[in-house]
Amino acid sequence: MNLWLVAGVAVSAALVPCSDMCLRGKPERRLVGMEMASMIVVTPGLKQLTNPARVPANLNGKSRRRQIPEV
Secondary structure (H helix, E strand, O other): OOHHHHHHHHHHHHHHHHHHHHHOOOHHHHHHHHHHHHHHHHHHHHHHHOOOOOOOHHHOOOOOOOOOOOO
């Protein structure tokens, strides 16, 4: 099994209680379930965007801009 597959299964499993809260109970509990689900879905995306191992091209000494030759 791939690590990403395990992480996807874990996130999906964490959404089960949230969906249960969204479908049952008072409107306040439904709102809490919806907010928990959104936080569970967004957090891995933010973690992936702020990965410290990923260095943007403009921070490693190489510029993405095309160099204009001197005339």
